[in-house]
Amino acid sequence: xTTTVYIPRDATALSLGADAVAQAIAAxxxxxxxxxxxxxxxxxxxxxxEPLVEVSTASGRQAYGPVKAADVPGxxxxxxxxxxxxxxxxxxxxxxxxxxxxxxxxxxRVGVIDPVSLDDYLAHGGYAGLRRxxxxxxxxxxxxxxxxxLRGRGGAAFPTGIKWKTVLDQPxxxxxxxxNADEGDSGTFADxxxxxxxxxxxxxxxxxxxxxxxxxxxxxxxxAEYPHAxxxxxxxxxxxxxxxxxxxDVLGSGKRFDLExxxxxxxxxxxxxxxxxxxxEGRRGEVRxxxxxxxxxxLFGQPTIVNNVxxxxxxxxxxxxxxxxYRDYGMGKSRGTIxxxxxxxxxxxxxxxxxxxxxxxxxxxxxxxxxxxxxPLRAVQVGGPLGAYIPESQFDTPLDYEAxxxxxxxxxxxxxxxxxxxxxxxxxxxxxxxFCAIESCGKCTPCRIGSTRGVELMDRVIANIDRxxxxxxxxxxxxxxxxxxxxxxxxxxxxxxxSALKHFPxxxxxxxx
Amino acid sequence: MREAVDLAIxxxxxxxxxxxxxxxAVQAQLGYVPPAAVPVIADALNLSRAEVHGVVxxxxxxxxxxPGRHIVQICQAEACRAMHCETLTEHARKRLSIDFHQxxxxxxxxxxxxxxxxxxxxxxxxxxxxxxxxxxxxxxFDAMVAAKSAKQ
Numbered sequence: 001x002t003t004t005v006y007i008p009r010d011a012t013a014l015s016l017g018a019d020a021v022a023q024a025i026a027a028x029x030x031x032x033x034x035x036x037x038x039x040x041x042x043x044x045x046x047x048x049x050e051p052l053v054e055v056s057t058a059s060g061r062q063a064y065g066p067v068k069a070a071d072v073p074g075x076x077x078x079x080x081x082x083x084x085x086x087x088x089x090x091x092x093x094x095x096x097x098x099x100x101x102x103x104x105x106x107x108x109r110v111g112v113i114d115p116v117s118l119d120d121y122l123a124h125g126g127y128a129g130l131r132r133x134x135x136x137x138x139x140x141x142x143x144x145x146x147x148x149x150l151r152g153r154g155g156a157a158f159p160t161g162i163k164w165k166t167v168l169d170q171p172x173x174x175x176x177x178x179x180n181a182d183e184g185d186s187g188t189f190a191d192x193x194x195x196x197x198x199x200x201x202x203x204x205x206x207x208x209x210x211x212x213x214x215x216x217x218x219x220x221x222x223x224a225e226y227p228h229a230x231x232x233x234x235x236x237x238x239x240x241x242x243x244x245x246x247x248x249d250v251l252g253s254g255k256r257f258d259l260e261x262x263x264x265x266x267x268x269x270x271x272x273x274x275x276x277x278x279x280x281e282g283r284r285g286e287v288r289x290x291x292x293x294x295x296x297x298x299l300f301g302q303p304t305i306v307n308n309v310x311x312x313x314x315x316x317x318x319x320x321x322x323x324x325x326y327r328d329y330g331m332g333k334s335r336g337t338i339x340x341x342x343x344x345x346x347x348x349x350x351x352x353x354x355x356x357x358x359x360x361x362x363x364x365x366x367x368x369x370x371x372x373x374x375x376p377l378r379a380v381q382v383g384g385p386l387g388a389y390i391p392e393s394q395f396d397t398p399l400d401y402e403a404x405x406x407x408x409x410x411x412x413x414x415x416x417x418x419x420x421x422x423x424x425x426x427x428x429x430x431x432x433x434x435f436c437a438i439e440s441c442g443k444c445t446p447c448r449i450g451s452t453r454g455v456e457l458m459d460r461v462i463a464n465i466d467r468x469x470x471x472x473x474x475x476x477x478x479x480x481x482x483x484x485x486x487x488x489x490x491x492x493x494x495x496x497x498x499s500a501l502k503h504f505p506x507x508x509x510x511x512x513x
Numbered sequence: 514m515r516e517a518v519d520l521a522i523x524x525x526x527x528x529x530x531x532x533x534x535x536x537x538a539v540q541a542q543l544g545y546v547p548p549a550a551v552p553v554i555a556d557a558l559n560l561s562r563a564e565v566h567g568v569v570x571x572x573x574x575x576x577x578x579x580p581g582r583h584i585v586q587i588c589q590a591e592a593c594r595a596m597h598c599e600t601l602t603e604h605a606r607k608r609l610s611i612d613f614h615q616x617x618x619x620x621x622x623x624x625x626x627x628x629x630x631x632x633x634x635x636x637x638x639x640x641x642x643x644x645x646x647x648x649x650x651x652x653x654f655d656a657m658v659a660a661k662s663a664k665q
Contacts, residue, residue, distance in 0.1 A: 012632050282532030284568055350634055
């Protein structure tokens with residue numbers, strides 16, 4: 001009998017040696033004349049356990065990890081193919097508390113299936129959403145998404161259904177669906193994991209979006225730093241074309257939807273929707289002045305949906321199970337689930353998909369287990385490089401859009417970067433300005449010049465040169481950038497700087513060594 | 514050079530908004546976008562040289578000079594800073610005796626900063642020739658250098 005062994009092809013698992021483990025397992029099985037089938041799945045998102053090897057047994061999937069190539073002979077000797085005991089044995093995968101307590105709607109298949117097998121996707125409920133969408137009128141599909149309460153998971157949290165309705169309401173013409181997969185925020189990897197672990201779900205979501213608004217062409221704008229996701233997406237798109245899920249006649253409906261991946265080229269600003277459109281058109285990724293909105297004049301001047309990976313990947317389940325099902329998760333105006341990403345100095349980093357409302361403290365300690373270094377956590381940055389730094393005194397804030405806005409922070413794309421007490425917040429404030437200077441598109445002055453001046457000011461503050469006066473200038477500069485920038489890069493770089501100044505003032509007044 | 518550029522143009526010029534695709538194809542073949550390719554691409558796509566040059570220089574990913582045989586990118590973003598990537602970066606600079614955006618004298622390694630590789634739960638992260646590394650220590654870095662050097 002063939003035993004199925006799962007070894008992730010996820011980039012993080014690969015970075016920790018998953019390929020070597022896969023080779024060792026294949027070689028050992030050959031040597032022992034054992035019949036095994038290796039599936040390269042996505043990651044379950046428990047990265048301290050990667051490479052996490054799973055074996056399909058009579059009592060469900062059994063997990064072993066973190067596995068090194070050198071552990072492989074011992075695993076075979078112990079009988080891991082039958083789920084036997086071994087120091088690395090973690091029990092049934094689904095029973096691991098980190099995973100068991102999650103509410104996975106978007107990540108339901110990530111780590112479970114072979115990401116590039118259409119058969120596997122279908123066997124696990126894939127394409128049920130598209131099938132239902134094809135029985136509805138376009139306006140009904142859009143209504144379903146609106147009623148679900150889904151808000152843009154890229155960070156801006158704009159209601160997805162409203163955006164779709166604007167595109168639908170434009171007269172018939174060439175329209176586009178674009179997926180913003182330029183996941184540049186440090187501390188975020190949910191888009192990457194989804195594209196590597198369940199690319200068909202994104203393809204299905206985009207196809208539904210196309211059918212809903214009458215767009216016949218879609219583009220996934222993927223960052224060049226994600227070569228593994230690029231391969232997975234291309235394999236899945238080819239399979240979807242082959243089976244008639246993409247192309248001139250989607251599932252025999254007579255409706256066309258074509259999809260391709262376009263690569264970015266290492267520009268953080270292209271995660272801003274109008275600069276992404278410029279880049280897709282083959283130009284410098286400079287921000288456009290709005291209006292007109294992309295939904296009215298977007299890619300090549302045509303009505304265009306611009307949605308984040310997770311937003312689009314949330315659509316299939318909404319169509320399959322209905323708006324109410326999705327809406328029942330969450331709190332207040334934040335409906336559904338969000339994949340939170342635990343990163344930085346954290347013991348158990350990974351992805352935690354839960355309904356909105358989990359507190360930072362629960363996430364950092366119950367899931368994350370505190371810092372990786374064992375030292376006290378001092379600050380977390382939520383929402384990427386433009387997100388505020390949050391001190392320990394605010395760790396009881398629930399992770400929903402409004403609650404974070406209430407403390408002057410933002411949820412963004414759901415990334416949470418933890419820092420222990422060795423962090424120097426003045427240096428992190430300087431870095432925020434430096435990053436803005438490196439990544440500014442240059443179109444507006446507050447961002448282009450302000451960020452460079454910000455670095456210079458922070459250098460003087462750190463070196464204790466006329467410190468109080470320069471701190472005053474930093475504050476004034478932040479106000480100028482906040483109110484005078486064209487987009488969120490210059491407009492939000494002040495958030496980490498000002499929050500660091502507010503919550504960690506002592507770091508800005510250290511004695512110079 | 515001309516052959517690679519012509520091929521890249523032929524493959525992509527009929528797509529909408531093809532410039533980035535063409536540049537990616539050229540760099541995939543040659544390792545960089547030679548300045549001499551700019552007028553050729555501009556002419557083929559009916560763009561000005563300034564437009565093509567503007568795009569090449571806007572994006573951090575595109576290089577205008579040939580890189581070393583191995584491209585080492587070390588993440589400098591927040592999650593990696595939380596795990597002291599500055600220490601790793603300093604070690605890499607010393608070990609290779611070069612700064613960011615430079616290539617070792619023997620043409621073996623080019624060192625580049627990168628802002629997030631999406632490996633933020635296993636920081637500090639590094640990418641070498643498209644392969645991702647996690648929880649990289651200075652010792653891991655030296656082992657990587659030794660392994661790559663041995664292969665040549």
